[in-house]
Amino acid sequence: MSDCSESKNRNNSYDLAVIGAGSAGFSAAITAAEDGARVALIGYGTIGGTCVNVGCVPSKAMIRAVEIRHSAKRAKRFDGVEATAQVTDWAAMVAQKQTLVDDLRAAKYVDVLPNYQDVNYIEGRASFLKDGSLLVGDRTIRAPKVIIATGSTPHVPDIPGLDGIDWLDSTSALEQEQLPKSLMVMGGGYIGVEIAQIFARAGVDVTIVTRRGLLPDAEPEVSEALTQAFADEGIKVLDGLSYTKFEKSGETVVLHAARNGVAVRIEAEKLLLATGRVPNTSSLALDVAGIDTNMRGGIVIDPQMRSSRDGVYATGDVTGIDQFVYMAAYGAKLAAKNAMNGNTLSYDNSVMPAIVFSDPQVASVGLTETEARSAGHDVITSVLGLEHVPRALAARDTRGLIKLIADKETKKLLGAHIIAPEGADSIQTAAMALKMGMTYDDLGAMIFPYLTTVEGLKLAAQTFEKDVAKLSCCAG
Structure with a gap:
């Protein structure tokens, strides 16, 4: 997408700069523009962020697609009913999913921008300068208020031998045009659970390996019920593991681990890492601007979405808090309102579904x-x-x-x-x-x-x- 800011604003000065052009960035930019602000929306990579491009939309589309095959298999629970379904062309399913992603990206992001004349989209990686202005390529963007909404990326664990494995993450897994015969999913959180079930229902032999079990932060009754449902479906769950190393054996990925002090060897054709996500903060030069982060790199904020630097706010996955698209958009709206109107609104996740x-x-x-x-x-x-x-x-x-x-x-x-x-x-x-x-x-x-x-x-x-x-x- 071309940079349309030059024709709209030649002095590179704005009321608000928003870093990140995903759901949170768009929410913040639109909210501020509707309040009369002139906004620089700075995007790096594919416009639209995680949810529409590689997260919510593609995963849920594939979940629905393979659900049909599984429903047919379970039809016999009704007396007198039989049904069959199969995945005949996985590549076609992947292509259809991508068409949906492309259409929604255009409808909800690219085509939205022309409706807001006071939002200037600038492509490039942004980093802070000491005075709080932003360096984007060879340009310096100045704004008294800044909202950081740069999202997150998949976490890669530090396990010996992993660097020698051609592993998948949730993005690349759903871009494969050929199904593997077997898949090892590392991680029992929501991403691992959803992706594992997609591939299992497409006919892949799936094993989930995890230190803490499925959905470890959920109620124990819920985790146990899901584990049983997965077992009934043929999805193997190996929990309580401590990881030793990975190695490649021909075309097979091998994980050496221990379970209750006993050595365990797990093999699969492909490895999918689903070990959580980490905030995208490494390129922002936050230390230069005096913006505090926590141990996982998330920007520390208060209930008004304010960072440790006056005038700089953060929202969404980049904070490491409530990593859901609707909470990112909600927080972005609060941040924009507070930035423009005096910090009167507080983030409330007490009834967050x-x-x-x-x-x-x-x-x-x-x-x-x-x-x-x-x-x-x-x-x-x-x-x-x-x-x-x-x-x-x-x-x-x-x-x-x-x-x-x-x-x-x-x-x-x-x-x-x-x-x-x-x-x-x-x-x-x-x-x-x-x-x-x-x-x-x-x-x-x-x-x-x-x-x-x-x-x-x-x-x-x-x-x-x-x-x-x-x-x-x-x-x-």
Whole structure:
């Protein structure tokens, strides 16, 4: 994309400079422009950032595509039904995914810019100078306020022998035009879980290797249920590992590790690294500008999105906090408003919904049981298996559960955690319940439509004090 700033602004001075042209950068630039600011939007690499190009959009498109093959395999759970489906052209699926990415990048980013005459897009890598101005190529961009929204990149662990392996990350894995026979996925977080299931459902023999298990920060009941679902699907999960080294054996990648003191050897045709993401800060010269970072390189910010340097804000993955596209955009809007209007708004993630698009889907909002106890609450919990949810029974798919966290004395809901085939579409109801300060009695008394997954929230709320197995349909 060409630099359109020269024709619009020849003195390189702006009210606001935004570094990063992904979802957070666009949110910040548009918000400030709508408030009357003249904005320099500085982008490096492909416009649009992680989500549309290599993250949310391509992964979810591929998840949906291979879901059809898996659904056909599971059709026999209904008496008298048989179905078949297969991946006949993986390269065609990859190409279709890329077409969607290209179309959305154009519609949501490239074609949006002309609508904002006060946003000047500048291509190039930005770095800070000591006076707080920005060097972009051979140009110096000056602005009294700067928002950093440069995102993150995949983390590469320090394991002997890894530098000799032609490994994949979540981006390159979904760009391959040929399926491997077997795949080793290192990491049990949300990226590893989603990508592993995509390839397993496409017919690849998948093994997940991880130190801490699947979704280690989730409620233990949720992690256990997902691990069992993966095992039932044929996805091997080797957790509790300590890694020794990698080596190449012919066309095979070999990981030497230990599990409970016993040596383990894992082999696969391809290796996918899914060991988290690290903030993109190394090229910004933050030390020159006196901008503090944490141990993982994330920019330290306060609730108003301010960094340690006056006038410089940061949002999204570059902070290492809440690495979700919607939280990046939310934080960017706050940063822009504060930069232009006096730091009156504070970041609030207390009712932030989070989703893992595995199958069954994992969704959560609010506190975990451990977090609630650490916060000083006398905690009471309700755990409802999906075998008590009529929607799941009708679908003959009772994989999963719903767990609610509440304060025992006040009955106020503190957190909700769902693992269910359609769990993602239910979490916003729980988020709104937490936002409104509802008790579990309040939630249990609400009217919910029968034979929906979200009705499980009502049943789980009733389970705090009732045995739902003894209730009739729609009782209570």
